[in-house]
Amino acid sequence: MPSIVTDFNQNIHMVYNHRGNSGWDIYYLKLDTSGNMVIPPEKISTDLNDMTPHLAMDSLYYLHAVWEQQDAECLIYTKMDLSGNFIIPPIRVVITPPASHPVNVRIATDRNNRIHLVWMDQRIGSEDIYYKRGENYQSIGEVGIKRLIIPNLSCSPNPFSSFTRIPSYEKDDFALADITGRLVGKYKGAKIGENLSAGVYFIISQNTKLSPLHIVKIK
Numbered sequence: 001m002p003s004i005v006t007d008f009n010q011n012i013h014m015v016y017n018h019r020g021n022s023g024w025d026i027y028y029l030k031l032d033t034s035g036n037m038v039i040p041p042e043k044i045s046t047d048l049n050d051m052t053p054h055l056a057m058d059s060l061y062y063l064h065a066v067w068e069q070q071d072a073e074c075l076i077y078t079k080m081d082l083s084g085n086f087i088i089p090p091i092r093v094v095i096t097p098p099a100s101h102p103v104n105v106r107i108a109t110d111r112n113n114r115i116h117l118v119w120m121d122q123r124i125g126s127e128d129i130y131y132k133r134g135e136n137y138q139s140i141g142e143v144g145i146k147r148l149i150i151p152n153l154s155c156s157p158n159p160f161s162s163f164t165r166i167p168s169y170e171k172d173d174f175a176l177a178d179i180t181g182r183l184v185g186k187y188k189g190a191k192i193g194e195n196l197s198a199g200v201y202f203i204i205s206q207n208t209k210l211s212p213l214h215i216v217k218i219k
Contacts, residue, residue, distance in 0.1 A: 003055040005063070007082055008177040008204060011038060015053040015065050023048035026067050028084050039084050045069075046090050050076065058109040058136060061204070061212050062087060066107045066117060075102050075119060079136075094132065098123050102130075109136065153205060155192065159216040163194040166203070166213075175204040177212075193217055 002016035012031040017024050018041075025048075030039035045067065053067035063080040075094035079087040094102050094117070105119040115134040120127050155164045166174070170190035178184050178201055187193070192203060196217050203213040 001052050003053055003065075005055050005057045007057065007061055008175070008183055008202070009033075011082070013055065013057070013063055013082070015044070015055045015067075017051050017053060017067070024051055024070075026050045026053050026065070028065075028080070030082075030084060042084055044078060044080075044084075044086075044090065045076070047071065047076075052103070052105065054106050056107045056109050056115075058113040059111065059202075060113060060214075061202075062136075064107055064109060064115055064136075066093070066105050068103055068105060072096070073099065073101055075099075075105050075117070077107075077115075077117075077134075093117070093134070094119065094121075094130075099130075153203060153213040155203065155213060155215060159218045160193060161217070161219050163191045164215060165190050165192065169205075173206055175206075177202045177204060 002014055004012060004014045006012055010033045014029045016027055018027050025043050026045035027041045028044045029041045032038050047069055049070040051068045051070055053065055056064045058064065061082055066075055066077045069076050073096035074092045076090050077093040078090040081087060100122040102119045102121040105117060108116045110116065113136045115136050117132045118129060120129055153166055155166045158164055166189035170188065172189045174187050174189055174192060175183055176185045176187060176192065178199065193215065198217050198219050201215050203215060
């Protein structure tokens with residue numbers, strides 16, 4: 001069962017389960033708007049018989065995936081960037097006991113980027129619906145498995161009324177997306193946001209090591 005989301009560039013991110021010689025595994029895949037593979041299928045699960053993944057994206061453009069690990073009767077969660085690199089490697093978030101045969105898991109993020117899980121299990125005999133909430137802080141403890149996360153961008157001023165700039169990145173190119181994830185323009189780091197309407201935006205670096213930067217234009 002595949003699950004799919006799109007990012008601010010309309011790239012497609014997908015997770016799905018695939019049966020190999022030793023059991024079921026979870027794979028991640030990234031496509032462009034024409035269906036061409038940007039990142040070919042890559043295994044992200046670590047154990048046998050992982051099933052029914054579900055995928056969500058938060059407002060900072062991090063991917064959150066969850067799936068069932070049938071042999072261990074638990075749910076597995078991972079957090080990735082838009083290049084499929086682990087920010088939080090696969091970990092157990094619902095474990096037996098007390099859960100019993102957790103299935104049909106779904107994940108969502110709210111506007112504060114908190115993580116919400118819902119699933120069904122049989123811990124009290126009949127199959128019931130259960131809910132769990134988790135936080136989503138970017139802290140020093142969240143270190144990438146494939147590479148280290150370097151410090152986030154910063155800009156000045158922020159909020160701003162005319163334009164803002166990114167110190168040390170004045171000659172670099174940046175994309176700008178609105179709060180819905182729609183791309184609204186491309187700018188040099190020396191002058192970002194000119195001629196935009198007032199609102200909330202995200203600066204996205206072409207360097208995928210840098211997290212998107214939240215900015216506010218006030219008039």
